[in-house]
Amino acid sequence: MKKLLALLTLGLALTLTGCTAAEPIEVTADTIIIDVRTPDEFATGHLEGALLLDVQSAEFDALAAELDPDASYIVYCRSGNRAGTAIERLAALGITDAVNAGSVQEASDATGIPIVTE
DSSP states (O other): HHHHHHHHHHHHHOOOOOOOOOOOOOTTTTOEEEOSSHHHHHHHHTTTTOOEOOTTHHHHHHHTTTTTTOEEEEESSSSHHHHHHHHHHHHTTTTTOEEEEEHHHHHHHHHHEEEEEO
16 A cells, blocks of 8 residues: 555656646747648647648658758647657758657747747
């Protein structure tokens, strides 16, 4: 019983420490923001000025190959999983300065860029 209580307490502590605010991400005038969700998801709200580049689309690699390999990128999706996949694929194309900003809300919180619908 004591072990169970200790595990539950530890789990609660880890859960609470995971609820901290996102680390700030510096955005310059040259930073390119990429939303890698689907067009339908993008339409529900995206960071102002974000480029839509659906990582699940067949055209992703061809479109990503046209990006400037020397630019800085901030990539986000719904949870951060697809952003991670996109960053791996961008790295394979020579783009190495890309940050996973997590979800659209986390990306907004970390960058200060508002979520808009257009």
